[in-house]
Amino acid sequence: MKVTFTVNGRPTEADDVWEGESLLYVLRERVGLPGSKNACEQGECGSCTVYLDGDPVCSCLVAAGQVQDREVGTVEGLAQGDTLDPVQQAFVDAGAVQCGFCTPGLLVQTHDLLNRAHHPSDAEIREALSGNLCRCTGYEKIMDAVRLAAARKADARDAAPTGLEG
Amino acid sequence: MEFLRPATWEEALAVKAQHPSAVPIAGGTDVMVDLNFDRHRPDALLDLNRIHELHTWQIADDDTVRLGASVPYSKIIDALPDRLPGLALGARTVGSPQIRNRGSVGGNLGGASPAGDAHPPLLASGATVEAASVRGTRLIPIDDFYLGVKRNALEPDELIRAIHIPSATGPQQFAKVGTRNAMVIAVCSFAVALHPRARDVRTGIGSAAPTPRRASEAEAFIRAELDDTGLWTSAGELPLSTAKRFGELVARAAAPIDDVRGSAAYRRHALAVMARRTLLWTWNDHRATGRAAA
Amino acid sequence: MAALTKPKNLQDVAAPGRDGVGASPLRPDGILKVKGDFAYSSDLWHEDMLWGMALRSPHARARILSVDVSAALAQPGVYAVLTHEDIPGSKFYGLEIRDQPVLAIDEVRFHGEPIVIVAADHPETARRAIAKIVVEYDVLPSIGPVEALDPERYGYVHAPADYKAHAFGNIVHSQHIHHGDGDSAEVRALADVIVRGEYEVGMQDQAFLGPESGLAVPAEDGGIDLYIATQWLHVDRQQMCPVLGLPPEKVRLTLAGVGGAFGGREDISMQVHACLLAQHTGKPVKIVYNREESFFGHVHRHPATMVFEHGATRDGRLVFVKAEIVLDGGAYASTSPAVVGNAASLGIGPYVIPHAAVDATAVYTNNPPCGAMRGFGAVQMCFGYETQMDRLAAELGLDPVELRRMNAMEQGSVLPTGQVVDAPAPVAELLRRVKEMPLPEVENWRTADGPDVRELPGGLSNTTHGEGVVRGIGYAVGIKNVGFSEGFDDYSTARVRLEVIGGAPVALVHTAMAEVGQGGITVHAQIVRTELGVDQVTMAPADTRVGSAGSTSASRQTYMTGGAVKQAAEAVRAVVLARGRDRYGWAPAFAAGLRLAGGKALTAAGEVVADLVDLLGDEPVDETTEFRHRPTEAFDKVTGQGFGHVQYTFCAHRAVVDVDVELGLVKVIELAAAQDVGKAINPLAVVGQIHGGSTQGLGLAVMEEIIVRDGKVRNPSFTDYLIPTILDTPPMPVDVLELADAHAPYGLRGAGEAPTLSSTPAIVAAIRAATGLPLNRVPVRPEHLTGT
Numbered sequence A: 001m002k003v004t005f006t007v008n009g010r011p012t013e014a015d016d017v018w019e020g021e022s023l024l025y026v027l028r029e030r031v032g033l034p035g036s037k038n039a040c041e042q043g044e045c046g047s048c049t050v051y052l053d054g055d056p057v058c059s060c061l062v063a064a065g066q067v068q069d070r071e072v073g074t075v076e077g078l079a080q081g082d083t084l085d086p087v088q089q090a091f092v093d094a095g096a097v098q099c100g101f102c103t104p105g106l107l108v109q110t111h112d113l114l115n116r117a118h119h120p121s122d123a124e125i126r127e128a129l130s131g132n133l134c135r136c137t138g139y140e141k142i143m144d145a146v147r148l149a150a151a152r153k154a155d156a157r158d159a160a161p162t163g164l165e166g
Numbered sequence B: 001m002e003f004l005r006p007a008t009w010e011e012a013l014a015v016k017a018q019h020p021s022a023v024p025i026a027g028g029t030d031v032m033v034d035l036n037f038d039r040h041r042p043d044a045l046l047d048l049n050r051i052h053e054l055h056t057w058q059i060a061d062d063d064t065v066r067l068g069a070s071v072p073y074s075k076i077i078d079a080l081p082d083r084l085p086g087l088a089l090g091a092r093t094v095g096s097p098q099i100r101n102r103g104s105v106g107g108n109l110g111g112a113s114p115a116g117d118a119h120p121p122l123l124a125s126g127a128t129v130e131a132a133s134v135r136g137t138r139l140i141p142i143d144d145f146y147l148g149v150k151r152n153a154l155e156p157d158e159l160i161r162a163i164h165i166p167s168a169t170g171p172q173q174f175a176k177v178g179t180r181n182a183m184v185i186a187v188c189s190f191a192v193a194l195h196p197r198a199r200d201v202r203t204g205i206g207s208a209a210p211t212p213r214r215a216s217e218a219e220a221f222i223r224a225e226l227d228d229t230g231l232w233t234s235a236g237e238l239p240l241s242t243a244k245r246f247g248e249l250v251a252r253a254a255a256p257i258d259d260v261r262g263s264a265a266y267r268r269h270a271l272a273v274m275a276r277r278t279l280l281w282t283w284n285d286h287r288a289t290g291r292a293a294a
Numbered sequence C: 001m002a003a004l005t006k007p008k009n010l011q012d013v014a015a016p017g018r019d020g021v022g023a024s025p026l027r028p029d030g031i032l033k034v035k036g037d038f039a040y041s042s043d044l045w046h047e048d049m050l051w052g053m054a055l056r057s058p059h060a061r062a063r064i065l066s067v068d069v070s071a072a073l074a075q076p077g078v079y080a081v082l083t084h085e086d087i088p089g090s091k092f093y094g095l096e097i098r099d100q101p102v103l104a105i106d107e108v109r110f111h112g113e114p115i116v117i118v119a120a121d122h123p124e125t126a127r128r129a130i131a132k133i134v135v136e137y138d139v140l141p142s143i144g145p146v147e148a149l150d151p152e153r154y155g156y157v158h159a160p161a162d163y164k165a166h167a168f169g170n171i172v173h174s175q176h177i178h179h180g181d182g183d184s185a186e187v188r189a190l191a192d193v194i195v196r197g198e199y200e201v202g203m204q205d206q207a208f209l210g211p212e213s214g215l216a217v218p219a220e221d222g223g224i225d226l227y228i229a230t231q232w233l234h235v236d237r238q239q240m241c242p243v244l245g246l247p248p249e250k251v252r253l254t255l256a257g258v259g260g261a262f263g264g265r266e267d268i269s270m271q272v273h274a275c276l277l278a279q280h281t282g283k284p285v286k287i288v289y290n291r292e293e294s295f296f297g298h299v300h301r302h303p304a305t306m307v308f309e310h311g312a313t314r315d316g317r318l319v320f321v322k323a324e325i326v327l328d329g330g331a332y333a334s335t336s337p338a339v340v341g342n343a344a345s346l347g348i349g350p351y352v353i354p355h356a357a358v359d360a361t362a363v364y365t366n367n368p369p370c371g372a373m374r375g376f377g378a379v380q381m382c383f384g385y386e387t388q389m390d391r392l393a394a395e396l397g398l399d400p401v402e403l404r405r406m407n408a409m410e411q412g413s414v415l416p417t418g419q420v421v422d423a424p425a426p427v428a429e430l431l432r433r434v435k436e437m438p439l440p441e442v443e444n445w446r447t448a449d450g451p452d453v454r455e456l457p458g459g460l461s462n463t464t465h466g467e468g469v470v471r472g473i474g475y476a477v478g479i480k481n482v483g484f485s486e487g488f489d490d491y492s493t494a495r496v497r498l499e500v501i502g503g504a505p506v507a508l509v510h511t512a513m514a515e516v517g518q519g520g521i522t523v524h525a526q527i528v529r530t531e532l533g534v535d536q537v538t539m540a541p542a543d544t545r546v547g548s549a550g551s552t553s554a555s556r557q558t559y560m561t562g563g564a565v566k567q568a569a570e571a572v573r574a575v576v577l578a579r580g581r582d583r584y585g586w587a588p589a590f591a592a593g594l595r596l597a598g599g600k601a602l603t604a605a606g607e608v609v610a611d612l613v614d615l616l617g618d619e620p621v622d623e624t625t626e627f628r629h630r631p632t633e634a635f636d637k638v639t640g641q642g643f644g645h646v647q648y649t650f651c652a653h654r655a656v657v658d659v660d661v662e663l664g665l666v667k668v669i670e671l672a673a674a675q676d677v678g679k680a681i682n683p684l685a686v687v688g689q690i691h692g693g694s695t696q697g698l699g700l701a702v703m704e705e706i707i708v709r710d711g712k713v714r715n716p717s718f719t720d721y722l723i724p725t726i727l728d729t730p731p732m733p734v735d736v737l738e739l740a741d742a743h744a745p746y747g748l749r750g751a752g753e754a755p756t757l758s759s760t761p762a763i764v765a766a767i768r769a770a771t772g773l774p775l776n777r778v779p780v781r782p783e784h785l786t787g788t
């Protein structure tokens, strides 16, 4: 079957999709976006996390046909050109990336968290990221990265002009 | 394999009538795992995502929540914790945030896994499943819904449209044991709901029998105990011995097995502990709110 | 030559070069990884590519009566269906012993053993083809570790004739260590108390997140190019060439992005299968395991049963230890012999004990093959000896940390192998440091809004609001060897090239080191910056065009390939400075005293004598060297004596746990570590290693186990093989000590594995402290804590 959807703002079409395929497979193997990772394909690791109509979901558990006419956002869409999103930059800076296989999913999930909660507590961060397994870091540097990203985003908000010049 | 994408509920029922073997897919968090691991190759998938009404809920005049089958757990946690506290607590323990953004009560019921976390709270609140087909609509009391391991009362041409859940009139609790502090399938689980107006207490046991089930003897015991001691009226302290006895009776209602997730003996033991604790939590809440109201 | 003392020529020589050794520059691959642009082995794609897949045995032990692949072959979209009969060369491979069939021959020996491989145009086509293959089995009772020891009664896992020289009965390898007077009656008489304990460690999985995967591309010269996630390119190739019937130059491996390894990629998995299918079809073949296949596709940590006896004097001096260890090696040898060597030689822990008798044995069974995993034989032992130390302390009424410190080894101590420790061994100091760290808050789960279940045992599952919760604290320390041991010719190769590009000196580093996430490439660039005084360092992809780097295992890569890069950079520097002699007429002694920093050549006093760009001119300097650590020797077969290990590494942990003693659920509240790393080449990365290793130890302590019943794996999924989530993992303060080892480059000490050892026993000790239960098995399950 054919599936037409939007990825990172771009209209996209995938042809010859087998009906049992996942969104993850379509992204990785058919539309050239292998950034979302395939660590388990059973919803347990979060490495495949993408936005689906604005909500982070495991793309391995979304049937390809279910994204027809919908909007998908992947890790590849987080940066603005060469400018990394603050979440991406914080993961690099804090040493939260080792093998990096968990990273794309964690970035999307953290991005969503910090959109919803500007100053999350440690417990909130842990609850929000509890569906993203990382086998390398022991999560300490990931916690650092999320706190760093939250602080930098707060600084950026403070620095942003609040007048009418908009 | 076919991929069927009805746009309306009526269309979905028609399609299901034509393809009774088509597997409905809502959040996909059960269906896709089976597909990815080659455990199941249905002739057709019946996608329910386009049917908007399944993602909505309404509150009826009698305060019953009519919860669309596909409403994801995260919505229940955010929007309905006051009306459906037991279900919201259960929902918060389902998988991970990503799973909760997709997984639904309709899917939990469709799969009818004994480990499903929606089941105990639904049993404890006395929910009703609204099942429909081209032949018409049936309201299936939750007590009659689970027939066996991963078997439910739906006919091949039926779909779940909504779940009718009475808004809580008293405290509700849900607890589940798993060997990890998040993202874990229940080793066993337990829900309890106080219904002060009806002077009733209902329960639900998960993952400790071929189907989710109520602990009827425990319910009868605590009902009688609360009546006999006048505790509903006095809102006095619940004796620990009563809570313990309740726990024992809950454990006795289970028929668990040994498997990789836990032993039968542990499941029984854990149910007794969870039942005792959650009963005390709800009762103490009830007393506190009672006092606050007084 | 008179020194020019113009201040503007002076450089700040005390500071390490920018982003040099001791700094924490960012990973060179970090940006790619956060953008999703880093190409892991499972991300590769090729025009016309086929998908490979394996049919695996559902039985642990069975004779194969027949294999019918005709229906699979007839299916449209299927390009090849291969059995062992289609293998052009040798049908066996293996890291230490070539005993493992590439595809099963007449018999399967473990659940999940591959029998047939298929190449098809889509994964689903391959799956359907596999479903059509008909295999007839004669199922036999499987041999477990107990049965293995009585082969006459229960049978042999391999025909005795096949063991050749390396084994007898079902025993793959055993090692005895006799130290002092062992556990003779006289020795026993010296002990006032003797504590005996039996311990068990379950089968742990590496559970790296990036599944086994790679892409094999047939080349025009009849060879194959394989892009692969592995730990050791050259030894993969060494095992593959005989199977493919190709000479090494025709089997070219390039490292693709690796999603973690932890020992699980030391053996080959899908490498040969992909190449066989590519050879057969003439098309590129990609294989990507799913999570279930991954559990079957790599070796695991050896389950162990251990019996320990520790004897001590009343005042707490250890007198003797006796240990008997049986490791379940599974169906094939993998690295079992080396794991046995480690278990035996490190089996008494970091303590000075005058007498010891240790026996370690690995057996062949019909369980999944076991081999390398972070900690490699030392993890299991550490759980045993550290539990013994706690029990001994209790028996003697001593503080457990004090007992350990009293008996701790130090520089100059003699190990039971007779080896004298000739580098710092700050065991007592590490214990002191973890003990002195401030303790975490009590009842941290209490908040103004009531209990926060996320901070309680059971977490989000809402099982307690404080009821039944008891705090416990536990300590442990461990010892791990670094590098390959027992006389293995351990070396690494590095090539460093220095040239002027765009007016600036640029270095290129080329090694075959597998970057699996540990940060080796970051460290290599730091070393080159420090040695050659350049800012810009580029990394060539790791491949087999340069010599072997050895495996990314045994905590050895910073030492070994780092050492090789340092040595190659030094060789480059010598050539560069020799050019100065030609160009500027420097005396040899003067040139030898110069250093390179900030793009200049400097005297010891920091005086600039030349620009690196001028010294280099148009001609690049390109040097390749092999680096070796001090030779080690094999352990004597009878006494276990010998200089077996080149370096030792130590870590101590303090664990603080809250246990819901009624439900048997555990929440680790804090896991503090102190570790000596000799020299933190990259402090950020070394702490990351300690965190990661500690967390894997946490997993083994309370949740991780591959459950095998009658040879069948019962939980090959992330649904039922649980690894710690971020909610299971506590804050982990780390204290890094840097006591240089004079024998190692920069004085560094391998760091990756030690934290995996002591974390497990520290956590279990804390659970014991909270519950008063003996807990002789890991992982600890709720059943153990509730007696159900």
Ligand SMILES: Cc1cc2nc3c(=O)[nH]c(=O)nc-3n(C[C@H](O)[C@H](O)[C@H](O)COP(=O)(O)OP(=O)(O)OC[C@H]3O[C@@H](n4cnc5c(N)ncnc54)[C@H](O)[C@@H]3O)c2cc1C
Residues within 6 Å of the ligand: A042, A043, A044, A061, B023, B024, B025, B026, B027, B028, B029, B030, B031, B032, B033, B048, B069, B070, B093, B094, B095, B096, B099, B102, B103, B104, B105, B106, B107, B108, B109, B110, B111, B115, B116, B117, B118, B158, B159, B160, B161, B183, B184, B185, B186
């Ligand atoms: C990583 C992971 C963790 C999980 N953890 C938990 C957990 O902790 N607790 C828990 O309870 N579950 C858990 N699950 C299982 C799953 O998320 C739940 O069962 C969820 O409720 C399923 O909802 P869904 O909408 O995704 O169902 P789907 O997968 O879409 O469907 C599930 C079943 O219901 C049927 N179905 C769906 N909608 C209807 C309908 N309207 N009418 C009739 N039949 C229908 C489907 O055909 C299928 O048989 C987990 C799953 C994953 C992958």
Ligand code: FES
Residues within 6 Å of the ligand: A037, A038, A039, A040, A041, A042, A043, A044, A045, A046, A047, A048, A049, A058, A059, A060, A061
């Ligand atoms: S790959 Fe989707 S959750 Fe693991």
Ligand code: FES
Residues within 6 Å of the ligand: A096, A097, A098, A099, A100, A101, A102, A103, A133, A134, A135, A136, A137, C209, C259, C260, C517
């Ligand atoms: S960095 Fe390797 S899994 Fe997280």
